[in-house]
Amino acid sequence: MTKKFLLVVVIALSFLSLKAQEHDQHDDHEHEHHHVHEIGVSAASVYFTGEGELSMATHFHYTYNFPHTKFGLGVGYERIFDEHKHNFVGAELSYRIVHPLSISLSPGIAFEGEHRDEKEFALHFETVYEFELGVFHLGPVLELAYHPEDFHVSLGIHIGLGL
Secondary structure, three states, X not given: OHHHXXXXXXXXXXXXXXXXXXXXXXXXXXXXXXXXXXXXXXXXXXXXXXXXXXXXXXXXXXXXXXXXXXXXXXXXXEEEEOOOOOEEEEEEEEEEEEOOEEEEEEEEEEEEOOOOOEEEEEEEEEEEEOEEEOOEEEEEEEEEEEEOOEEEEEEEEEEEEEO
């Protein structure tokens, strides 16, 4: 199961990399026209490498994209629906590699349990490939997350609203 999941992730990343290279020559000025404010949500399947288990997650974020740059800053929240009741809150630093492809790094705090008394540092790395539909955009999202007790990989769909 693990090998199949990792194979799908590698193929998806390879495809996204090739697609991004196609757009690279035409996107030198397009990042200037991207929306300044973004509100996004994603739904993803999550694989815990230490436990070998699959679960479902949702991620919400707000990002302020600095005008005339490829950089953004925001906040995010993730909830994994499993017996651990995993939650994550963090700052989000994003960089738009080329117009449809962006990456983000999110250091923050993970907390679990009924009373959310187990708080620990966590780090999330995410990449999104966006297809624009007016003010909305959607596309595949891949997340790699470090937590002191485990490491998880998420693959899903991202939907955002640009303002």
